[in-house]
Amino acid sequence: MTAYLHGLSTALPPFCLTQTEVRDRAALIFGGRYPQFDRLAKTFDTAGIDKRYSVVPIDWFSENHGWVDRTHAYLDGAKAMFISAARDALADAGWQAQDVDCVVTVTSTGIATPTLEAQAFTYMGFRNDIIRVPVFGLGCAGGVSGLSVAATLARGRPSTKVLLVVVEACSLSFRADRLQKADIIAAVLFGDGAAAACLSSEPSGRETQISFGHGFQKIWPNTLDILGWDVDETGLGVVFDRSIPTFVKNEFATATHAALLASDLSASQIERFVCHPGGAKVVDAIEGALHLRSGSLDAERAVLRDTGNMSAPTVMFVMKSVLNAGATGQMMACALGPGFTASYLPFHVNTEVN
Structure with missing residues (x-):
């Protein structure tokens, strides 16, 4: 289904x-x-x-x-x-x-x-x-x-x-x-x-149908200290390593290729990568790693500008912006998080509903 x-x-x-x-x-x-x-x-x-x-x-x-x-x-x-x-x-x-x-x-x-x-x-x-x-x-x-x-x-x-x-x-x-x-x-x-x-599992009945494929995750060993929380008597303390943009440049393309293969897709079939904008440098690094035109992740930068990095929901703000702009075709949502982990989910926007 x-x-x-x-x-x-x-x-x-x-x-x-x-x-x-x-x-x-x-x-x-x-x-x-x-x-x-x-x-x-x-x-x-x-x-x-x-x-x-x-x-x-x-x-x-x-x-x-x-x-x-x-x-x-x-x-x-x-x-x-x-x-x-x-x-x-x-x-x-x-x-x-x-x-x-x-x-x-x-x-x-x-x-x-x-x-x-x-x-x-x-x-x-x-x-x-x-x-x-x-x-x-x-x-x-x-x-x-x-x-x-x-x-x-x-x-x-x-x-x-x-x-x-x-x-x-x-x-x-x-x-x-x-x-x-x-x-x-x-x-x-x-x-x-x-x-x-x-x-x-039932179509929405709208003119535009948005359907999801199967998610994919990639976790890298020995990366627990890149991103996460320290916990002490006062509260949660952020772990945020300066290596994240460099890590994205070095590793994100390979992980994305594996996610595409798992969904029987190729990069040429993706109309739009919908990405979590972790920060300005991370967005730049994603564009470079995926060989995207500089500035193409415009919705990501706009969400970052208007709301900052809200952690988990941020990519859904980007998705909403992309959908509201009328984007169609095959998309791939992606985000990086503690683990260190890359998470992917393909989705398709179809306006040709019978």
Whole structure:
């Protein structure tokens, strides 16, 4: 069976932070304590980001925080984004919450038990026999991998309606206590956001049909220290190695070739690679690795500029932008995340529906 996309949505939290505001606040927090800050501060101006959104106001970052208040902020902010994204995706699909048979929740930036779909259960109006599939720890690869999981579940049983919700509150992992370069780069890049998608094994009935193939992942050994979290008494601390753009240049093409082969595709058949924009340098590296025309990943750069790197949902923002622009044909979604892992999912946009 084939899995079809019925609805797609994105959501942002209430607090918009301009890059200038974030840079100035970071200077107040780090400037007198971190000797290399002045040199690293230039990255705020070259990151290709104008603004991002946060579940907390900017004054929150000047205060000390531990697990308890970080978790309270995550539960409030992530739940609100879950509900907003899920409701909009259902409306886009023409579904009701009671129609959903399975909900897949992807997140890596906070811990909730019961998980977010249970936290949102009463507000959403899901059936009490809904299947819950929470997925944690995929990081920036979570959007593509989450779509792959949701498509697999949709294909597994005829007429099953699957709702995928991808939620990240990266801002809550801001750390002023560690004084590490990775924490400053995280302040440069990361924001909060959510995305949701409705999938089923039945065609959507729309003029344009979007169908998913089978997902593919590549994990590299001995790369655990490239990207992820350190966990200590205060909270989650970002692991963000400077080698990522170089790693992409050296390894991404081979991994992409393997993903194409697994789907019986060639690079010449791909009308558009839909990529997670991890950062301006990463987008440049992807274009180089895949021999794409410089600047061709325009939607990726636009999403990065307007929202920053939101981790897992970011690629779904790019997908929505590409689809809204009227792109058709064979696509390949791709993202890199902790592991170190590359995640791929082919999808086809067909406007010639009988």
